[in-house]
């Protein structure tokens with residue numbers, strides 16, 4: 080039986096495990112106690128339910144992010160900033176050669192509503208898709224309640240810089256958030272401001288380390304400063320980045336603490352290109368024609384520096400700008 084809900088999301092009634100199935104265009108999504116099943120006219124695929132929900136949560140929270148969000152080597156989305164492609168096998172050489180790949184384009188609001196409905200129905204009370212595996216309960220088993228408080232968290236976005244009057248980010252992130260178990264050694268003192276005469280009250284500062292030490296989520300960059308299109312998006316990382324990100328622009332990483340291993344692949348075929356180990360203090364520019372996934376053995380702090388200029392994807396894909404920012 081197909082039920083059409085008010086927002087246009089197509090869903091069936093619960094299966095024997097208690098979960099609804101969803102369809103979007105010619106794609107269908109269903110889950111059981113361990114796995115998520117994705118089907119399209121020329122193929123099908125399954126993913127572990129926990130990994131699927133972690134990826135889905137980020138794709139929703141990031142508004143489909145920059146470029147491609149691969150849930151794994153087969154399914155994912157491409158952001159065209161207004162419309163979104165949902166694909167299977169499109170960025171996988173073997174699926175392409177076997178002609179099993181499939182892509183459909185949707186208005187952003189339509190795919191977003193469907194994704195939100197899936198996340199809401201499939202996230203049990205025990206599971207927080209933003210938390211590290213050590214700090215959340217299980218995603219598995221028959222349907223067991225919901226976790227709306229976790230999946231509808233408001234994202235912290237600074238309009239200017241955190242701590243500048245009028246910015247809400249510090250208030251919403253730091254107050255009431257305990258220091259994470261793995262950042263108990265991070266000093267909590269704030270910088271002291273000694274302004275020159277005439278500049279009193281016009282300078283602001285905050286300790287980014289102290290701020291990040293209280294972040295309750297993992298792999299979720301938050302904007303802490305915006306200067307025109309230059310966005311500083313630091314984040315705390317633990318375990319595996321839940322998506323394989325295929326970028327449409329260059330992205331800079333500054334490893335602020337600890338260590339992350341990056342697997343870097345060709346964006347379009349998935350062929351392995353590099354393995355990068357980033358230690359505290361290391362800086363890397365990820366080229367615009369790769370995809371990457373990070374592994375953080377211990378909770379670490381990473382600054383993701385984004386250029387939000389909307390002209391970049393076209394300038395890079397047309398060859399007017401290079402895919403790497405520096406030639407050595």
Ligand code: PHB
Pocket residue numbers: 297298299300314316320324330381383
């Ligand atoms: C990225 O794809 O560049 C990315 C995404 C989320 C993070 C860190 C890096 O937390």
Ligand code: FE
Pocket residue numbers: 324325326330365371
């Ligand atoms: Fe990225």
